[in-house]
Amino acid sequence: MNKYEFLYKLNQALDQSSAKERQEVVKYYDELIQDAIDNGESETAFIDKLGSIDKIVRTLRTDRDFMTNVKEKKDYQLQAAFSVTVKILGYLLLIGIIFVIGSLGFSLMATGAGMVVYGGIELYFTLNSIWVWNTVLVYGGTIALGLGLLLVGIGIFQWIVKESKNHLEKVMEFIAKIAQPKTKKEGESNE
Amino acid sequence: MDTQLKKGFLELLVLASLKTQASYGYRIIQDVSSVMEISESTLYPILKRLELQNYVVTYTEEFNSRLRKYYQITSSGIQRLKDCREEFQELIKIYDFILN
Structure with a gap:
């Protein structure tokens, strides 16, 4: 898989994320791949090393749930004090x-x-x-x-x-x- | 190493890799992986988390006629690393207890 194929598929797999997050993640991987290529690594080998797109999306989702929890907790504390x-x-x-x-x-x-x-x-x-x-x-x-x-x-x-x-x-x-x-x-x- | 333990360390390792100068995704992975294995997919959420906690700020700079996102440590990020010293003493105590 080349960079464009990978980024296209990644973008598709992130359909449940917000447009902002989608753009950010795609940009992050685009930059990583480009940096690897500039550093003399093989494009396809590097992309293979990144692992499956499913796994990438899953890791992202687990962590986002965690971050939302942290944020909600903060909001909740604020709400409690406010109320x-x-x-x-x-x-x-x-x-x-x-x-x-x-x-x-x-x-x-x-x-x-x-x-x-x-x-x-x-x-x-x-x-x-x-x-x-x-x-x-x-x-x-x-x-x-x-x-x-x-x-x-x-x-x-x-x-x-x-x-x-x-x-x-x-x-x-x-x-x-x-x-x-x-x-x-x-x-x-x-x- | 235990994954949970590793997760906590990775955040600090990434932060420590930014101590002397701002860095970008690819280089952070290279720097950190000399000490602990880190994948590209794990780095992204770590960076996001560090940003959310105001330990790092980001900016984009042109490189080779494309844009590259840089991560820079903040004063609270530096403070976080300083706090590690105390935690380190505690950790030694814990390991001392486990091993002896």
Whole structure:
């Protein structure tokens, strides 16, 4: 087999590799063969010495799997570190959101309750004196609105307590998970 | 020699062959094979690995009106070879234990 035949067959056998890798490998062998020829070696004898193309591709593939593993491991470590940071930020954000929604629920409840009480008192006094429909409607409306706000507030408050309980449990689990390897290591050193 | 053992040494041998000057595939094989047998197909992944670990950098230069890829050792590659000294002491200890 001469150089061109060899390189052509090698290129064909690398059909599963990326175009870049294919080009690189072919270039590598092209250069090797040329250097051998320049050094006075016989072209065909050198190519025979290179071994079968199947074997070359196999060696390449085994090593590429190894390199991908190394790379993936690195990526994984990076990902793990990244996800811890993201998780911590996420949980801080979550606590913030829980606080804001909780406050909203609470203020709605307080406003609603206030409106009901205020509307009730005003309506009571209005009904006990000379009253007009307009005034009764205003205070009645205030009570109804207050009741609505109170109910919405209670709903939000209940929902956030329930949800945050679930999420806070997750946060606690996460904190426990971070703390665990440390205690494990301490345990190992004690052994 | 055991293939696994050989694999680890080959990487260092290739690196050591670049210690004094940049070299290219064909010459690396000639230099290294005076100490340990190395095939053309094994060299390629070794060079790739050394490049990936930043122990070597590559550049192309014209030679005989064609392009030739050269491999040059980096400072971390040199450091890697320096670290061998300590490993060598460990290795002696291991072989001393195995043989005696």
